[in-house]
Every structure is written in structure tokens, then in C-alpha cells.
Amino acid sequence: MHTCCIIGDIHGCYTSLVHLLNQIPTKVDTYIFLGDYIDRGPASQEVINRILEFKLEHPHVITLLGNHEYMLKNFLSGRDDGIFLQAGGKQTLASYGVSPDISPAEFKKSLPVKHYAFFYDLPLLWEDTHAFYVHAGLQPGVHSSRQTRNWCLWVRQQFIHNDYDFGKPVVFGHTVFTRPLIQKNKIGIDTGAVYGQSLTALLLPDMEFISVPGETDHPYPHR
8 A cells, every 4th residue: 555645746636636646546545635736727727626526525635735826825924026927827717717907806706715724724834754844945954834934835945956965855836847857855756747857756655756747838937
């Protein structure tokens, strides 16, 4: 039995998500999604619907916060400064059937209640006996209980090029690789589904990877 299944950045690629879930073995104890469910891809609303259904179908599903969900929350609260729309939020709004010119207050009213609750109930990180799980990375030398939002959601090179031993591997998304990054202290599984590459899941403790084709081919903007 696979103890844990971790799924990388989906970014509105609903068809890829469905195909991936269909290929994952049924005997999995815990499922962990690493964030960035929305933006850039064509079907963010459908992705959230499927994840909510998946949570009803399986008793142990952890959905972590990604930087794109954080940008959406800032947009909804009026603190966005246009970043959300520039970083793929227009595609998210389109998937909900609303104009990119909609005000944050109006979009908040139109957002399904279950979706709103979902976006506001996403933890920064998770851990079990196998690994730490986080969207972007962890700060070396800092206890998991003291990790900051900036590191968990946004860090790239400071984490990726650091060989600090966290005591167990850190499984993360956020930074796109052509194939999973496997190092002694970290495993990166964002393989660029929304950039025409693939959507990847990792099965632990067996270190088995399952990938399916992505859906679109956007240039990688490093955001």
C-alpha cells in the first residue's frame, strides 16, 4: 500500500487532473495537493469542483495553499494591485463565467460558497513521517512551526540550491522542471502541466512518479 500521494501544480488543467487521478492506485492512505489549483489554465472552476468532490470521496486529503490562491485572496480583499489578473487570474475569472473587469466585491458575491471556503482554509505546509510538503520551499534552519508565508509560497533559488538537511525530504511544487527534481533533501514535482509539459504525482514511500500530459503551452513567466 502506498502511504501518500502528492500532486503537483494543476493551474486549471482539469482534463490532466482527471487523467492523473484515474491512474493513481486505489490503495493510498493520504493525498496531498501542493497548491496552485487555479490561474493560466482553462478550467480553474472545474478543478476546484473536482478537488472538492475528491475530498468527499477520500477521508484523508490535504490541500495546501499556493501563491496563486494567495493572490486570489488578495484580489478578493481588494489588496491585489493587479497582480492576480496579470498572473493568470483572467483565465480563472473566465472559468467562473465573469469578466476580467468585474470588481473584487462582485466576484466575491458570485463565487460559490464552497469555493470561497476552500480558498480560505488552505494550510501553508504539512508533514508526516516521510517528508515535509509545501508549495514553494522551506527556510533552512527554521522550525516548521515558524516558517513564513514568503518562503512557503514564493521562494525559488534560495531553497532549491541549498543543501540543508531538514531531517526528511521537502516535497514541493511552484518551480517548473521538465522532470521531477530528486535531491537528498528535496523533491520538486511541478512539471509544468500548464506550460505544455506534464502533471505529476509522487507516491511515497516507494518514490514512484506518475505523469500525464499537460493541456496548454504558455511561456513560463517565472511568477
